[in-house]
Amino acid sequence: MNTPKKALKNMEAIFTVAVAIACAASYASFMQPSAARTAEVAQAGAIPVVVVSAKRLTAQEKHLSLLEERQAMLGNATASTL
Numbered sequence: 001m002n003t004p005k006k007a008l009k010n011m012e013a014i015f016t017v018a019v020a021i022a023c024a025a026s027y028a029s030f031m032q033p034s035a036a037r038t039a040e041v042a043q044a045g046a047i048p049v050v051v052v053s054a055k056r057l058t059a060q061e062k063h064l065s066l067l068e069e070r071q072a073m074l075g076n077a078t079a080s081t082l
Contacts, residue, residue, distance in 0.1 A: 057065065
């Protein structure tokens with residue numbers, strides 16, 4: 001009759017050890033940085049810089065450019081005559 005009690009006691013010990021291992025593994029996995037976070041940190045340090053070296057349009061050139069663009073969007077062929 002001692003066999004069922006020993007089996008239950010062994011199952012309790014096995015369960016306790018399994019929970020301890022699961023908790024330790026969970027803690028260890030949270031302590032390691034994930035690949036996504038590592039990539040984000042690497043990207044955060046490198047700020048892209050854009051340098052534009054072009055001549056600015058005058059107000060008249062800008063106005064003509066906008067008119068030509070609008071005419072092209074409308075499909076009108078008279079954009080070049082403005």
